[in-house]
Amino acid sequence: MSAAAAATVATPDSPAAPLHTISILVRNKPGVLVRIALVFARRGYNIESLVVSTDVANGDFSRMTITCSGQPETLEQIIKQVTKLIDVVHAFDHTGQAVYETEVGLVKLKCAITERTEILQIAELYSAKVVDYGVDSLIVRIVGAKEKLDVFLDLLRTYQIVELVRSGKIIMTRGLATT
């Protein structure tokens, strides 16, 4: 799972640009997210996912996990520019490193009672949990690596997906190394 982050995604509009996962520790100050986003935007880089929350241990800091695709040389420069921002404590590209990664997905499906057995079977196979059981809808929560979510959600596409929310990837380096 750890090396999976280095996998390349070939979508029609991004010709096999490597996907990177960047972890940034910032001072919890107004505007810090904008400053970081501007560094990416100036180079015309699209952020694919972004997770931000305050550091539970110390509210003065926040953690950001950003995934984006791009050429390594450009990304090296972007990370240096991000590191240069005063409110950024550190920024690391964890691509190719031993990290634990996970993501949460929520799917709302419109389904009659008769369709549910199949959906529940798929959910069980992927250790997904039904968190809302309505008259004509279900909400399923899945937790895991990006690739697991991709496959699971693909399977559910044969049913009527009403809404889909993904948290974006969060990572932590394995062992005692700093994220």
Next chain:
Amino acid sequence: MASSPASRPLAAVPPSPAKPVPVAAKAQTGAEALIRCLEREGVEYVFGLSGGAAMPIFDALVDSKIKLILVRHEQGATHMADGYARSTGKPGVVLVTSGPGATNTVTGLLTALMDSCPMIVLTGQTISPMLGKDAFQEADVTGITYPVVKHSYLVKNPNDIPRVTREAFHLATSGRPGPVLIDLPKDVTSAPCTAPFVDEVDLPGYIVPGRAEPDLLKKAAALIAKSHKPVLYVGHGAVISGAGPAIMKLAEKLQAPIVNTLLGKGACAEDHALHQGMLGMHGTAYANKTVTNCDMIMAIGARWDDRITGKLSEFCLGATKIHIDIDRAEFNKIVRPDVSIAADAKLAIEELLPLVDKLDTGDWLKQIADWRKQFPLKYQKRGGLRAQHVLDRLDDLGGRDCILTTDVGQHQMWAAQFCLTTKNRHWLSSGGAGTMGYGFPAAIGAQFANPGKKVWCIVGDGGFQMTLCELATAALHKLPVKILIINNAYLGMVRQWQELFFDNRLSGVDLEGNPDFVKLAGAYGIKGWRIKRPAEVDRVLKAAMEWNEGPCLIDAEVIKEDNVFPMIPAGAALRDMIIERPKQKMAKPEGST
């Protein structure tokens, strides 16, 4: 994980002890606390223009020993602060009001950021309950300025003012200097501030490189030892760090030639035998040939700008590259050096000195001397008054001992070529941003900072008109700034490009309608001269040099259609340098602007 970059920080915080000092016995306002903070930082001058949202701050200035210089336009205030800062190394301070007052500082902020100039810009802001509600003269100033500041603050609590101000000055002046903006809502500057002054800053993650890693210096020394055709490429970082004397020692010890960038002028005396002048787009032919043919180039506080490298894929092919810079983000940005050393330039060179020995550069220096003879800087002595002649004479008549500021364009390049700079912080020019309108206000700021020195402002007729409203500021304070207008009634550099690359189809470059600059000076009570013929040059320059009754102005009406050579078309390789006006039509340049 990627380990934190190794470095030996000088000090992320100033060494002074953190003794909380009570602000005052009686409660003072945020504005009063701000002014006390500025006084504690040693601020002498504030360049500003008042307005509603900044009124509490202007009011607090009344009781301060800090001198307020009222400008006529906020852009002028920023360039004055810039000139003050570049000529001293101390941060320049700007104070303006909200909305348009603040947005008028954006060009000055960009100019300062691109050229690593320490500056503090204080902007008034609408009262905080009205933020984001389209109040009168409200603008999202921190939002507008994010890309043009080193850092910025929007102060929401008056008790943050002492800390924010200390941090702002620390950030503006340390590491790679730059502008810091503080946006101050009027209710915050009006409310009581009871927080103590602070001496220390707590900025985790802001690590300023200091001394170089010894292993990297050894690696650099080993590469230098292998070189027979070395060159030291000196930039603005060397000026800021005061590395010039150390670089001179290194050059003399190695017997290596020096070239400098436009902003590197003055770090090392340009009249030294080993100095080949400025390199790059309009650099000397021998500087560019030196760089093209070297086998080792060491960048000292320089960033391989596109004006320097020309076509990157052909730049310094096969040469070993060493890069010393205080800003790690400059490494691998344009070129991938063999050794990158994150350090203060002066400390790095001083520690490199004992690690190197004299190189066998006899043939190399002889080759360079031949290029100097073969391709000297030159200009036509006949056929009317030429800018080069005026600037060449200024250099001879004492210009080398003066602080020179320039605007942007042909006159700037001619001044860089013909006015040698021999002293640190005596050449002030907008390089990275290329801001027209910079030169005159910058000269005012430099003259305030250096009352004992002569300050010459070399401007074009185009750029001068962008900020000439500051003639009132200069006249009011009887500043003996000498304004030398190189007047060709054109936006000359663009006209030159249109002539060379666009079939001489002139578009948007003719400055028909220029005022009579001597009469204009007279309207402000300023002494003025006009030069039309070469024979008048010396007499007028000498008179201006000795003029001490306030500012004076020289309108040098030079021939209209002259071009700056040598020239490397944007995006062309250094070896494709043009020495004189080409006979045939040239291809349009591929490089940036």
